[in-house]
Amino acid sequence: MIDLLKTRRTIRKYTSAPVDDALLNRLLDASARTQTMGNLQLYSVVVTRDEEMKRRLSPAHFGQPMVMQAPVVLTICADFNRTSEWCRNRKAVPGYDNLLSFINAASDALLYTQTFSCLAEEAGLGVCYLGTTVYQPQQIIDILGLPRLVMPIATLTVGWPDEVPALSDRLPMAAFVHDERYHDYSPADIDRYYTPKEALPENRHFVAVNNKETLAQVFAEIRYTKKDNESLSQLFLDTLRKQGFLE
């Protein structure tokens, strides 16, 4: 898998070929071998294939075209509902309506998501991870009918690739690996690690079309702004409370 990974790219355009049920189920099932807290498997996956359901999910993902275009959309959820139901049916009182339990379930769900992603790519499928899942979770909850103690945490669009996008860059390993203790970043470190990224033609273009002076400004002032992050944080917190994870 390591060789495959070195040339992996996120796929946003899919052919019209369907994703076979048997293949999808094989991948969903095998991914469950992922490590999980106390072997409780604190996640659920909602599979969307229906056109009308995709149309309803689309605005929650800001209309990103992958949602409509992909034959399969997976919404992976942190799920303490099933385990709590199990407890209630077995003379046990569940105590999972709290922040730590959300973190535990979200961790399980994200590890599962990434195993699925690796397996799907190994099978030749293309996937795109939609970070928008945590921006307007309430919409997704309403559309998919997620009960208390279930929170959507990741979305993958899945299909057969209809593009070969350029390989995206990554920071050098020294930028994110620390030996024994965290070494904070000096201005010289920042220059060393980020200058190659900033010098890429696609990033220079990105800065130019956005009328900014630096690549960091495109991120901080347009793509992921303080104002948006703060209002989305409040939405996320409200939804976490509504789903029962902050009792």
Next chain:
Amino acid sequence: MIDLLKTRRTIRKYTSAPVDDALLNRLLDASARTQTMGNLQLYSVVVTRDEEMKRRLSPAHFGQPMVMQAPVVLTICADFNRTSEWCRNRKAVPGYDNLLSFINAASDALLYTQTFSCLAEEAGLGVCYLGTTVYQPQQIIDILGLPRLVMPIATLTVGWPDEVPALSDRLPMAAFVHDERYHDYSPADIDRYYTPKEALPENRHFVAVNNKETLAQVFAEIRYTKKDNESLSQLFLDTLRKQGFLE
């Protein structure tokens, strides 16, 4: 990888053979091909090999023997510090001291963790995921010197396997995959999905030695109790605030 995954087990006992630096670095580097928010790579990995550092980390993980026994311990952190430093060095004002940004960075970190896990197992290494990382994060922060906007989220112990534990069970796929909409669990569903697990000799033994009536009681009343979850939730929230993610 799918065949490998089907027989994967968490490894808690390691031989005394060291993990070669070149191999470890190859895996740490390749794992960075994982999808990441805006290609920002919102994570850092602290590599612990030093005996004294392992000894100091051990209590944060409740003395689980893997920490001392494994040649390598990786602490994977949600990291918005590096990106914020980049912004400050590039005439941009970062706005990532909020809950959504923590969720984004934690997601990046967990996806990276799982890719690393898959690659390490493919290379023949054994890994154990320590969920204890989020129980006493402040201890880990102090030991590893993690600055503001860096939060430990996962720990992997890594080494060459010195055991072949039994394959652990998993729920049937129907228990966690939902078609189009979430279907809540009836008592009959719970029976269907959980009875095989409850009937396993190791789980019956687990119930017996703990003097409980049901397996769910062992989880809810001993392993992951409401009381513990609530006090650990408060600790987690306090640490998240101290690390600057709740401004």
